[in-house]
Amino acid sequence: METQEMEEVLMRKKRMGMLLCMILMAAALSACAGKTDDKKQGTKTAGTKKDESKEERTAKGESEKGMTAPDFEVTLLSGKTVKLSDYRGKRVLLNFWATWCGPCVQEMPAFQRLSEDYPDDVVILAVNCGESKEEVESFVQKNGYTFPIALDENLEASNLYPATSIPLTLIVDEEGDIVYSSYGASDADTMYAHYKEELGL
Helix, strand or coil, X not given: CHHHHHHHHHHHHHHHXXXXXXXXXXXXXXXXXXXXXXXXXXXXXXXXXXXXXXHHHHHCCCCCCCCECCXXXXXXXXCCEEEHHHHCCCCEEEEEECCCCHHHHHHHHHHHHHHHHCCCCCEEEEEEECCCHHHHHHHHHHHCCCCCEEEECCCCCHHHCCXXXXXXXXXXXXXXXXXXXXXXXXXXXXXXHHHHHHHCC
């Protein structure tokens, strides 16, 4: 009888362990599923009416491929304030990310390589979503990243884009139009090759 009770206890522990594992896996998959809903309330996303012009949709804060990228002003970690429109005449790889987002962190080395290999061909602008300067600065210094990283603590810039999940990466052409947008990421080598192709480098 005692042996049977011990076996039952072990089985219960095993089932609890499996359940915990499933919960952790689900949490990992959804970790970057979205910035907090309370900060995103009222924000429009990319679903738009076909009879609206590009200018009308841009004015409403909606963004998608072929539209003018909504302008915004952010402060870089260096302390410099920049606008997206400051980079007109150059191609911009615009990325919305956070240090707690696994896929975001995974592809960051790809941006560093692109900034080093093609400094005159593309501007990398990585906009951090909702974290403090101290948090972001610590992460950047630890990893040795040197490309422009901006702070968006109140999500004012992020809310101009359909960044319902991160990472969100867009390519903005020389005229300021969005020519590419994508959610998610893979390993750094894969993303480097992918972005290089999309940028025509």
